[in-house]
Amino acid sequence: MLDLTAKVHDESRQGEAYAPFVNDPTLYRKKFYIESYGCQMNFSDSEIVASILNTEGYGATRNAEEADLVLLNTCSIREKAEQTVRKRLTEFRKAKENKPGLLVGVLGCMAERLKAKFLEEEKLVDMVVGPDAYRSLPGLIEEAETGQRSVNVLLSRDETYADISPIRLESNGISAFVSIMRGCNNMCSFCVVPFTRGRERSRDAFSIVAEAQDLFNRGFKEVTLLGQNVDSYYWVNEAAEATTQNATGDAITFGRLLEMVALISPDLRVRFSTSHPKDITEEVLTTMAKYENICKYIHLPVQSGNTRILQLMNRTYTREWYMAKIDQIKQIMPDCGISSDVITGFCTETEEEHQDTLSIMEYSQYDMSYMFFYSERPGTLAARRYKDDVPEEVKKRRLTEIVNLQNRLSRESNERDLGQTFKVLIEGDSKRSDRDWMGRNSRNKVVVFPKGDAGYKKGDYVMVTVTGSTQATLLGHIQK
Numbered sequence: 001m002l003d004l005t006a007k008v009h010d011e012s013r014q015g016e017a018y019a020p021f022v023n024d025p026t027l028y029r030k031k032f033y034i035e036s037y038g039c040q041m042n043f044s045d046s047e048i049v050a051s052i053l054n055t056e057g058y059g060a061t062r063n064a065e066e067a068d069l070v071l072l073n074t075c076s077i078r079e080k081a082e083q084t085v086r087k088r089l090t091e092f093r094k095a096k097e098n099k100p101g102l103l104v105g106v107l108g109c110m111a112e113r114l115k116a117k118f119l120e121e122e123k124l125v126d127m128v129v130g131p132d133a134y135r136s137l138p139g140l141i142e143e144a145e146t147g148q149r150s151v152n153v154l155l156s157r158d159e160t161y162a163d164i165s166p167i168r169l170e171s172n173g174i175s176a177f178v179s180i181m182r183g184c185n186n187m188c189s190f191c192v193v194p195f196t197r198g199r200e201r202s203r204d205a206f207s208i209v210a211e212a213q214d215l216f217n218r219g220f221k222e223v224t225l226l227g228q229n230v231d232s233y234y235w236v237n238e239a240a241e242a243t244t245q246n247a248t249g250d251a252i253t254f255g256r257l258l259e260m261v262a263l264i265s266p267d268l269r270v271r272f273s274t275s276h277p278k279d280i281t282e283e284v285l286t287t288m289a290k291y292e293n294i295c296k297y298i299h300l301p302v303q304s305g306n307t308r309i310l311q312l313m314n315r316t317y318t319r320e321w322y323m324a325k326i327d328q329i330k331q332i333m334p335d336c337g338i339s340s341d342v343i344t345g346f347c348t349e350t351e352e353e354h355q356d357t358l359s360i361m362e363y364s365q366y367d368m369s370y371m372f373f374y375s376e377r378p379g380t381l382a383a384r385r386y387k388d389d390v391p392e393e394v395k396k397r398r399l400t401e402i403v404n405l406q407n408r409l410s411r412e413s414n415e416r417d418l419g420q421t422f423k424v425l426i427e428g429d430s431k432r433s434d435r436d437w438m439g440r441n442s443r444n445k446v447v448v449f450p451k452g453d454a455g456y457k458k459g460d461y462v463m464v465t466v467t468g469s470t471q472a473t474l475l476g477h478i479q480k
Helices: 040-055 079-098 110-121 134-145 193-197 205-217 254-262 282-290 307-312 319-332 351-364 381-385 392-416
Strands: 030-036 058-060 069-074 103-108 127-129 150-152 175-179 222-226 234-236 251-253 269-273 297-299 337-344 368-373 421-429 436-440 446-450 461-469 473-478
Touching: 030 040, 040 058, 040 069, 040 103, 040 134, 040 175, 040 222, 069 079, 079 103, 079 110, 103 110, 103 134, 110 127, 110 193, 127 134, 134 150, 175 205, 205 222, 205 254, 222 254, 251 254, 254 269, 254 282, 282 319, 307 319, 319 351, 337 351, 337 392, 351 392, 368 392, 392 461, 421 446, 436 461, 446 461
Parallel strands: 030 058, 030 069, 069 103, 103 127, 127 150, 175 222, 222 269, 297 337, 337 368, 446 473
Antiparallel strands: 234 251, 421 436, 421 461, 436 446, 461 473
16 A cells, blocks of 8 residues: 655665674674664664764664664654554564563654653553654663663754764765755645654754765765755854844855855765755756756655645645746756656545646656655644545545556656766666666666776766666666
8 A cells, every 4th residue: 555755765775774884893882773764864864873872882783683772763654664663663572572681762753653652552662762862862771771761752943963973874885865954844734744853943054065075075976965845944154143243144045055065076966855846946946057066856746736735735835836836947957857746635636636636747747756645644734634535446546547647757758868968977786787887867867887898987977878768767878
């Protein structure tokens, strides 16, 4: 069963265990094990947690059996993720019977909503820690070691973890995520994020640039600026404000931040995720167009193509406004790739309103979309206000129509790329053959091509001419 999500989930990474960094010579007194679920923000948070635990003498392991501390970084957006987490917690509770000193904790978005169930009713965990309380982990662990169940799910108005240097997941060494803000103010009626991650707060811009610079110095070639709603980033330099009467020039918008990161080096690619249409300003678009190393790709969730449904979703824009934003993007950057999120079967949606969603997809010509039928999530505004009254069989049929349309749009998008030559950043070997490279172009399309004898390596940029495609991948060869 497909469930509603408001953020992009990489299905191949759900439940992925945090990996220790390579060739770590340190002998740790204790080991920790983290599984991550949900969107990329959760995986980024696991890197912050790893850094905090590392300073307390804990080393990472991918073997849960040798861990002294097991943590599950959770997601509340999807029912499937909750079911998986509950199953894993039951397994770890059994493991505690054979290893009495083992501590088990839940982190992240499920912490606030299910703390009572996990701690008191079902007694599945020793500690529950919300996404703004990771600094308190050492104290909570000490408390749990005494046999007390510990909890901190308080949300913060200023926590950004800006001073904590994340210990990177064992990535490809080429691409990294940099968290620039936390929380969300949008209050979409279907989404639980504002209640689990709190209000928006933006991180110090100079700490973001410093982290991106450090990644580039260490050989990374691409950073993705990450947030629940990156485009609403807005940071005021209070230090500068204290020394000047006119502080307006010291406010850094997302467009300015993009430029600051892009100026680190023309060899450092810059991406960002995820966007709300209302915050993709002309400043952001013109900045993207100005710098070649800012990738020409925007994930612009539409959710629905009908104005009445958008109002019920509290999306703050109309069908016509969204279409005008698509026009503006294509006018400023004709070669910009656009993807989307689509929800079908939202409360009271009619057949005509479903057709509006199909037509706006056709109008926008998305390269790809994340598509779901609506599934009510506890704690959301929609769950309190509206009846989930569209029959499941209708939701599934509408979803099939949306998926079929997107498959055609994706195929046509790939066909338009035939014969074109793109600058591709090599990320590593193709999944299917170590004789082929895999990389992405500026529009976030995966490109696979033979290595040949050109002598390229991971992290190199190479010009690739597209000669064919599959459903989700461009195929090509290195330009001679």
